[in-house]
Amino acid sequence: MKIMLTGANGQLGSCLQDLAANSDVFSIIATDYQELDVTNEQAVSEFVGNAQPDIIVNAAAHTAVDKAQTEIELATAINAKGPEYLANAAREVGIPTIHVSTDYVFDGTASTPYLPTHPAKPLGVYGETKWQGEEAVRNALAEHIIIRTAWVFSEYGNNFVKTMLRLGGEREALGVIADQYGCPTYAGDLAAAILHCCAQIKGGKTAWGSYHHCGDLPTSWHGFTRAILAEGLAQGKLANAAKLNAIKTEDYPLPAPRPAYSVMDCGSMFDAWGVGASDWRRALSRVVAKL
Ligand SMILES: NC(=O)c1ccc[n+]([C@@H]2O[C@H](COP(=O)([O-])OP(=O)(O)OC[C@H]3O[C@@H](n4cnc5c(N)ncnc54)[C@H](OP(=O)(O)O)[C@@H]3O)[C@@H](O)[C@H]2O)c1
Numbered sequence: 001m002k003i004m005l006t007g008a009n010g011q012l013g014s015c016l017q018d019l020a021a022n023s024d025v026f027s028i029i030a031t032d033y034q035e036l037d038v039t040n041e042q043a044v045s046e047f048v049g050n051a052q053p054d055i056i057v058n059a060a061a062h063t064a065v066d067k068a069q070t071e072i073e074l075a076t077a078i079n080a081k082g083p084e085y086l087a088n089a090a091r092e093v094g095i096p097t098i099h100v101s102t103d104y105v106f107d108g109t110a111s112t113p114y115l116p117t118h119p120a121k122p123l124g125v126y127g128e129t130k131w132q133g134e135e136a137v138r139n140a141l142a143e144h145i146i147i148r149t150a151w152v153f154s155e156y157g158n159n160f161v162k163t164m165l166r167l168g169g170e171r172e173a174l175g176v177i178a179d180q181y182g183c184p185t186y187a188g189d190l191a192a193a194i195l196h197c198c199a200q201i202k203g204g205k206t207a208w209g210s211y212h213h214c215g216d217l218p219t220s221w222h223g224f225t226r227a228i229l230a231e232g233l234a235q236g237k238l239a240n241a242a243k244l245n246a247i248k249t250e251d252y253p254l255p256a257p258r259p260a261y262s263v264m265d266c267g268s269m270f271d272a273w274g275v276g277a278s279d280w281r282r283a284l285s286r287v288v289a290k291l
Contacts, residue, residue, distance in 0.1 A: 012152065012154075013059040014154070015156070038060045039077035041085045061100070066254055087099070090140075099145070099147070105131045123258070124257050144208055145209065148264060149214050154287060169240070176246070178246035181260070182259075183262075183264060184284070189278035207272040216276075
């Protein structure tokens with residue numbers, strides 16, 4: 001199965017390439033913005049027409065949540081228009097697309113895990129542009145899967161795990177937000193989930209729609225950091241770990257507002273595609289070992 005991948009050098013894209021490299025079933029046409037800028041409508045259409053993939057997986061995004069607050073045009077182009085151009089191009093050649101979105105489409109006021117059908121109400125530009133991208137895909141192409149994920153970490157790129165391991169080793173004390181709750185997700189587990197869907201699509205499955213895939217045990221950024229530092233110490237990656245202090249969102253003001261609660265229910269993804277929420281603690285241990 002020939003998968004055209006955008007955002008191939010990002011966290012998810014890199015993990016998808018790793019998994020596909022060890023598979024006899026999938027070949028990846030890897031593109032990042034040097035090969036294909038997803039904001040260029042004509043280039044997207046031509047690339048898809050020439051490559052003739054069996055499916056498109058869109059892992060390209062403007063993921064800098066705070067920068068997006070001022071880079072509105074760029075975030076809109078990458079997160080909203082890019083998915084629209086890719087979905088249009090997929091329709092032109094008659095193939096499905098898998099598009100990845102975010103828990104930041106929710107406002108975080110729920111007190112039970114968000115279902116895919118829960119009304120979106122993004123708080124910032126990143127979430128708003130990702131929501132526009134989702135809607136564009138839904139409107140352009142019936143044969144789509146939208147997978148919302150959250151708090152992504154991996155051995156690739158810059159992410160919370162790497163930052164906290166570094167700061168936890170450098171500082172005496174570390175204040176981390178303890179009143180925002182979500183589900184850490186290993187990009188490799190999400191990549192495996194996506195390939196699992198691709199294999200079933202190849203076999204004729206058509207359970208199109210919007211789903212959630214994230215880590216299983218909800219935690220706070222503070223709880224996540226505690227697990228990261230514990231893993232760093234246990235594996236000898238840290239000689240000492242900083243004393244961890246719980247702080248409130250208001251103690252650490254950032255340009256973009258964050259949902260206070262973005263725990264997502266992954267049940268419908270399991271029912272439709274047989275992929276359950278992932279074990280982020282086990283994945284964290286593997287990722288720390290690689291760093
Ligand atoms: N990271 C998270 O915590 C998180 C949470 C929830 C959902 N998600 C979603 O999960 C998906 C994967 O995220 P990720 O963490 O793997 O993101 P990432 O590491 O930031 O990767 C995104 C990739 O897209 C590329 N890109 C940017 N602009 C592009 C353009 N115009 N054309 C083509 N490629 C372009 C980026 O290149 P440059 O780096 O060179 O710009 C980067 O390689 C995204 O849809 C994201 O919204 C992520």
